[in-house]
Amino acid sequence: xxxxxxxxxxxxxxxxxxxxxxxxxxxxxxxxxxxxxxxxxxxxxxxxxxxxxxxxxxxxxxxxxxxxxxxxxxxxxxxxxxxxxxxxxxxxxxxxxxxxxxxxxxxxxxxxxxxxxxxxxxxxxxxxxxxxxxxxxxxxxxxxxxxxxxxxxxxxxxxxxxxxxxxxxxxxxxxxxxxxxxxxxxxxxxxxxxxxxxxxxxxxxxxxxxxxxxxxxxxxxxxxxxxxxxxxxxxxxxxxxxxxxxxxxxxxxxxxxxxxxxxxxxxxxxxxxxxxxxxxxxxxxxxxxxxxx
Amino acid sequence: xxxxxxxxxxxxxxxxxxxxxxxxxxxxxxxxxxxxxxxxxxxxxxxxxxxxxxxxxxxxxxxxxxxxxxxxxxxxxxxxxxxxxxxxxxxxxxxxxxxxxxxxxxxxxxxxxxxxxxxxxxxxxxxxxxxxxxxxxxxxxxxxxxxxxxxxxxxxxxxxxxxxxxxxxxxxxxxxxxxxxxxxxxxxxxxxxxxxxxxxxxxxxxxxxxxxxxxxxxxxxxxxxxxxxxxxxxxxxxxxxxxxxxxxxxxxxxxxxxxxxxxxx
Numbered sequence: 001x002x003x004x005x006x007x008x009x010x011x012x013x014x015x016x017x018x019x020x021x022x023x024x025x026x027x028x029x030x031x032x033x034x035x036x037x038x039x040x041x042x043x044x045x046x047x048x049x050x051x052x053x054x055x056x057x058x059x060x061x062x063x064x065x066x067x068x069x070x071x072x073x074x075x076x077x078x079x080x081x082x083x084x085x086x087x088x089x090x091x092x093x094x095x096x097x098x099x100x101x102x103x104x105x106x107x108x109x110x111x112x113x114x115x116x117x118x119x120x121x122x123x124x125x126x127x128x129x130x131x132x133x134x135x136x137x138x139x140x141x142x143x144x145x146x147x148x149x150x151x152x153x154x155x156x157x158x159x160x161x162x163x164x165x166x167x168x169x170x171x172x173x174x175x176x177x178x179x180x181x182x183x184x185x186x187x188x189x190x191x192x193x194x195x196x197x198x199x200x201x202x203x204x205x206x207x208x209x210x211x212x213x214x215x216x217x218x219x220x221x222x223x224x225x226x227x228x229x230x231x232x233x234x235x236x237x238x239x240x241x242x243x244x245x246x247x248x249x250x251x252x253x254x255x256x257x258x259x260x261x262x263x264x265x266x267x268x269x270x271x272x273x274x275x276x277x278x279x280x281x282x283x284x285x286x287x288x289x290x291x292x293x
Numbered sequence: 294x295x296x297x298x299x300x301x302x303x304x305x306x307x308x309x310x311x312x313x314x315x316x317x318x319x320x321x322x323x324x325x326x327x328x329x330x331x332x333x334x335x336x337x338x339x340x341x342x343x344x345x346x347x348x349x350x351x352x353x354x355x356x357x358x359x360x361x362x363x364x365x366x367x368x369x370x371x372x373x374x375x376x377x378x379x380x381x382x383x384x385x386x387x388x389x390x391x392x393x394x395x396x397x398x399x400x401x402x403x404x405x406x407x408x409x410x411x412x413x414x415x416x417x418x419x420x421x422x423x424x425x426x427x428x429x430x431x432x433x434x435x436x437x438x439x440x441x442x443x444x445x446x447x448x449x450x451x452x453x454x455x456x457x458x459x460x461x462x463x464x465x466x467x468x469x470x471x472x473x474x475x476x477x478x479x480x481x482x483x484x485x486x487x488x489x490x491x492x493x494x495x496x497x498x499x500x501x502x503x504x505x506x507x508x509x510x511x512x513x514x515x516x517x518x519x520x521x522x523x524x525x526x527x528x529x530x531x532x533x534x535x536x537x538x539x540x541x542x543x544x545x546x547x548x549x550x551x552x553x554x555x556x557x558x
Contacts, residue, residue, distance in 0.1 A: 012378050015370035016386070019430055022367060026427035027393055027401070034404035042407065049410075095302065101295035110303035117306055119539045121488035123506045124313070124528040131316075131324050131521070132309040138326040142308075168306060229397035232490045250399040257403040258495075266403045273400035281395025285388055 031274060038268035044261035052264065059268035068244050068252060069269070076228070076248040078159060079166070084227035087167035089220060092174025096182055097204065099175075111175075118172035126236035129165035130154075133237065158238045158246035165233055170226065174219050181215035182208065214291045221284040228277055249273045316525035323521055336526035345511065345523075346530060352418070353504035353531075356493065357486040359422040360429065361479045367426065368433035368478065373463060375434070376441040387438075390431040398428055402495050409496060416498045425492060429482045436481070440474030441467065480542050484535045505531040 038059050042052035063069050095114060099107040117125060132138045133153040140150040153161040185208055193203050209216070231250040234240065240247030240255060247255070249269060257266025308326075316322035317336050319329030340346050375383055405424060406415075414420035444467050452462040468475065490506040497503050509531070512524040 009378075009380065013374045013380070013382065015373055016375070019367040019371035019434060022363075022423065022427045022430055023390065023393060026405070026424045027396070030401045030404040030408050031396065033408055034401070037404060037407055091302075095299075098295045098299050098302075102299050103296055106296045106299055110299045110306075113303045113306040113310075115539075115543075116310065116536070119484070119535060120532050121490070121506055121535060123488075123490040123509055124532050126490075127509070127524065127528060128309045128313055131312050134324045137324045138308055138312055141325055141327075168309060171306075225395050225397070229399045231399040250397065253400065253403055257406070263403065263407055267407070270400045270403045273397055277395055277397040277400065278392075281392050284395055285392060288391075 034267045034271050034274060037264060038271045040264050042263040042267070044258065044263055049263075055264070059265050062265065063268055063272070068247065071244060072247050072249050072252040072269075075159065075246060079163060079230070079234075079248050080224055080227045082159075082163040083166035083170070084223040085220060087163065088171045088174045088223050088227075089216075091167060091171045092219070093178045093216075095171065095175045096178035097208075099179065100182060114175055115172045117168050118170060122169075122232045123236065125169050126165075126233045129168065129233065130237045133161045133165065154238055155242055158242065162234050162237055162246055165237060166227065166230060169233060170223065173226070174223060177215060177219045177222075178212070181212040185211050217287055218284075218291075221280060221287060225277060225280055225284070228273070228280070249276075313525045313528055316521055317529050320522055322525060336522040337530070339520075340523050340527050340530065345508075346505075346527065348501070349503060349505040349508035350531070352502060352508075353487055353506065355418060356422060356425065356504050357483045359419070360425040360486040361483040363422060363426040364429050364433045364482045365437075365475060365479050367430060368437040369468070369475070371434050372437040372441050373467075376438050377446070387435070390434060394431040399491055402491060406495050415496065416502055418497070418502055421493060421496045424496065425486050425489065426482075428492075429485055433478050433482055436478050437471075437475070440471050440478070443474075444470045477542055480538050484538055487535050 037052070039054060039056060040052040041048050041055045041058075043049045095110075099111055102110070120128075130137075135150075135152050135154075137153075139153065143150055151157065189207055189211065190203050193207050198206070229250060230248070231254065234246055234248060234251050235254070238246045240251040244252075250273065253266050253269040253273060255266075256269055257263050260266075312326045315326055315328060318332040318334070319327070320331075320333055320335040322329075322336070374380075375387065409415045409417075409420065412420075448466055448470065449462050452466045453459070457465065488506065493504050494507050497507065500508070505527075509524065509527060512520045512527065
């Protein structure tokens, strides 16, 4: 009887099989392959491409001695902290708050402009940002027009340029999350505080933010994970340069594997990135479970 | 006050896009933004050739529609038992695939390249479709299951009473009721695949297979000369389909967040 039940249960879940196969081959497979390949000297071309040799933890030892790695790690933290946690998150919240107060026509136009930068294909957004920050680009034209000194953004301050570009590109996501969250704040709460004489700022800080703290935590987690994976924007704007000045972990992994042809070392860098993503991912799942009543 | 601040922020968001629009109309466009002296459609007509525009867009369409179809089919099949049966398997599976969405896809590209070399799948459009499907599947399964949960079991039971099998009831009753939801999932996956640059850049090598996201580099000449006007015109033509699709979903679904892939339990 129990066996019959089990078999029926198994048959019922048969339709999940195609999805599991796809995920196993193309998602779980590469992750496991990465950890394995990072322990070899696999190359892009040549002898080591066909017959990679087992080198143990050599790639990871090299990683610890490579001066580019700590730099790359620090730049990744700076990029995620500056463009996601601070930039997109705070600007997204500010926009969501302002959009509720502004005239409907204004908020419709501005909302569309913010979302447009986010819906565009990533390569188009990257080229637009590249042109905007380049030496004779729009930003310098504006600065020049106002009589301010021009800056060669992509060479002098590459991190600032890619951080600003990523804020431009990604703020729409946080804005949409906070717009939905603010819509769920009961009006009686803020009205009651208004009656008690609380100002706009006080209402925001003491009433609204605590009520939507769950959404804030979720949003922080999601934008962190998205920003951790940003490659195209940086690669088009600066290619990680100058002198590795904007080479975050995804850019470094790409360059080691495909530019310098060292797949083994490149996957070691990628493995570190996967592990960082896994830590944040696990934290995110915990957060979701806690939020569930 | 709020209006003024918003308009300033909005202007900052529009400025980088202004270059695309003005540059596409200016046959002598460069990095800078300027109103073209003689606005003309020369850039567009220069781009409108099979090699530069139609083949890359066709490849993009194959890639995105293929990914949308494969993802949707696998997601609907997987969502049915997850939505309709109770089992200890459901929660771990759903959280497991949610964890999968958290992995940075760019980090997986180096190993995926290695995997494709070993399996001799490099430069294969179908294999790239399968990989893209795998990356969008976790989110698609979550969304599809939520939409399926919204279809009451009673409707389905009525069909069984009339003698329909589970599969027949799924096809003739449940899926039609989920129509708009499935449309959202498909468009969501389609837009992601259409805009993806890194995956086809690493996995599709020959010009004949490259989608618009990658072929855009054909506007970079060999000696550093860039046809900026044509690049801008091409970018606009390449972006229009996803802007239109987004417009449809944002209007129809009422909640643009459905597209953002934001998951909340």
